[in-house]
Amino acid sequence: MTSDDVTRSLLRSVSRTFYLSVRVLPEALRETMGVAYLLARASDTIADCEGTPAATRLRRLTDFGGMVQGGVNAPTIAIIQRDIQPRHEGEQALMAALPEVLQRFGAFKTWEWKETQELVSNIIRGQSNDLGAFPNPENVTALEDADRLEDYIYLVAGCVGEWWTRIAFHHYPKYSAKSEEDLMPLAGGFGKGLQLVNILRDIRADLRDGRCYLPADELRAAGVDPATLRDAPSDAQPVFDAWMETARGYLDQGRDYIRAIRPWRIRIACYLPWRLAGQTLDLMTSHSPLQMTRKMKVPRTAVYSSMCRSLFAAVSNRPVV
Numbered sequence: 575m576t577s578d579d580v581t582r583s584l585l586r587s588v589s590r591t592f593y594l595s596v597r598v599l600p601e602a603l604r605e606t607m608g609v610a611y612l613l614a615r616a617s618d619t620i621a622d623c624e625g626t627p628a629a630t631r632l633r634r635l636t637d638f639g640g641m642v643q644g645g646v647n648a649p650t651i652a653i654i655q656r657d658i659q660p661r662h663e664g665e666q667a668l669m670a671a672l673p674e675v676l677q678r679f680g681a682f683k684t685w686e687w688k689e690t691q692e693l694v695s696n697i698i699r700g701q702s703n704d705l706g707a708f709p710n711p712e713n714v715t716a717l718e719d720a721d722r723l724e725d726y727i728y729l730v731a732g733c734v735g736e737w738w739t740r741i742a743f744h745h746y747p748k749y750s751a752k753s754e755e756d757l758m759p760l761a762g763g764f765g766k767g768l769q770l771v772n773i774l775r776d777i778r779a780d781l782r783d784g785r786c787y788l789p790a791d792e793l794r795a796a797g798v799d800p801a802t803l804r805d806a807p808s809d810a811q812p813v814f815d816a817w818m819e820t821a822r823g824y825l826d827q828g829r830d831y832i833r834a835i836r837p838w839r840i841r842i843a844c845y846l847p848w849r850l851a852g853q854t855l856d857l858m859t860s861h862s863p864l865q866m867t868r869k870m871k872v873p874r875t876a877v878y879s880s881m882c883r884s885l886f887a888a889v890s891n892r893p894v895v
Contacts, residue, residue: 774821
């Protein structure tokens with residue numbers, strides 16, 4: 575199995591949506607985008623590993639960040655693999671392949687290596703802040719205010735949109751009808767929108783783990799004590815609905831981003847997650863996750879439909895509405 579085969583296999587096992595996007599990217603971007611995603615997913619696996627104490631996860635995140643900065647360290651990888659043993663089969667494979675993923679990253683060209691190093695450092699900072707914000711899974715803790723939530727979704731996703739855009743402009747100087755400077759705010763908003771949709775979709779599972787991303791000051795203004803939300807999640811519906819509108823606004827920026835960019839393969843790669851996130855928002859409007867016990871997912875038929883629509887979005891802005 576070649577290194578490219580390993581990357582594709584790992585991507586397919588940890589993210590069906592991003593795997594589809596990477597497959598269609600131009601060859602010039604495929605390696606960079608694929609390996610960068612695996613690095614980000616590895617740090618996410620470390621940060622979220624069930625059964626591992628938060629303090630240990632924080633130390634292993636720091637260890638992982640050190641290798642992103644300074645290269646592969648076999649003893650450090652062994653410690654991470656010992657302490658981080660995820661239940662998800664795809665994440666298990668990713669942890670086992672960590673040395674190869676880091677080696678592939680180390681082979682990046684200097685400019686892309688520096689850009690990606692900064693990206694992963696930002697993501698790790700956001701994840702570390704997240705671990706510190708929710709110290710006790712036995713009790714529900716909410717983020718203090720909107721600024722904390724906005725900071726988090728920027729560090730783990732908004733900056734990804736900006737990184738993606740810099741990488742794309744580097745390879746394709748005529749990447750967009752807009753200038754890089756004008757496109758960058760849309761790129762950040764696009765990334766934040768995708769992350770915020772995921773947060774809203776997973777709100778019940780996070781509450782069970784003691785995490786509430788809805789701001790505490792907004793909940794209290796609505797007469798809700800965050801500590802009670804595990805037993806009465808629907809009390810948060812008004813605040814939840816307001817953040818649904820914020821997510822829609824960010825996805826509107828994603829729409830404008832896609833309409834502005836030119837390379838047809840990259841348009842497809844961006845359209846798929848944008849379309850699926852919009853469909854997830856529509857599902858949450860009719861079936862609030864606060865009132866559901868199972869995880870909400872866009873049906874597989876909708877994924878296939880979005881893939882078909884993406885072919886039209888590659889050459890026309892008509893589907894991007």
